[in-house]
Amino acid sequence: MSVVLSVSGSPSPTSRTGRLLRHLDARLASLGHEVLPLDIRTVPAEALLGADFKHPAIVEATELFARADGIVVGTPVYKASYSGVLKALLDLLPQYALAGKTVLPLATGGTTAHVLAIDYALRPVLTSMGATHVVPGWFTLDKDIVVGDDGGLTIAPAAAEGLGQVVDTFSAALGRPAVLAAVG
Structure with a gap:
């Protein structure tokens, strides 16, 4: 069984991105993986913005990345790029925190004009951090993710x-x- 770290890079507690990731976590668990969720919005802002490498939340996040065999990184797209909170966390991880890892990049956004943010903004960072294999990602339009009154998720x-x-x-x-995985 592989350990998968599922990272939501959304700053919002009501994020479609976060809800989508938690929905996909259930699918990964049903495929036999141990899934560890990480919502970056729960990491204290002073630790992220103050680059406090020794803050317990940053140490814990670093340990989660080290423990994982695979990483799912989900982010809303803002101004044609991934979120600032995701950038802040990635900047605090060791340079090769993704070495030996398989990574799945996911993004959500309001328009298909942002679909290339995965390949032109996120993928280069993941690769520079040593990811062994970045599988093809997926962009989901906000309108295709509907949260019901009961909190349930419907995807087009x-x-x-x-x-x-x-x-x-x-x-x-x-x-x-x-x-x-490195060549495939």
Whole structure:
């Protein structure tokens, strides 16, 4: 069984991005993975903005990244890039915190104009941090994620199908030896 760290880079407690990640966590768990959720918005702002590497929340986040075999990184897209809180956390992790890891980048946003944020903003950072394999990511439009009055999540069928495919690809990549993942 692989350990998967599921990181929500949204600063909002009512974020569609966060809810989508928690929904996908259940799918990953059903595929046999141990899933550890991390909502960056719960990390104290003074630790992130003050670059307090020794703050207990930063130490704990660093340990979660080290423990994981795979990382799912989800972010809302703001001004054609990933969120500032995600950037702040990534900046505080060791340079090669993703070495040996398989990573699935996900993004949400209001318009398809931001779909390339995964490949042009997020993927280069993940790669520079040593990720062994960054699988193809997925961008979901905000309008395709509906939160019901009961807190339940409904995802538009086409988006749900695409998300299912990338999660399954990520899960399969976690099962491959690191040497194959590096070239595959």
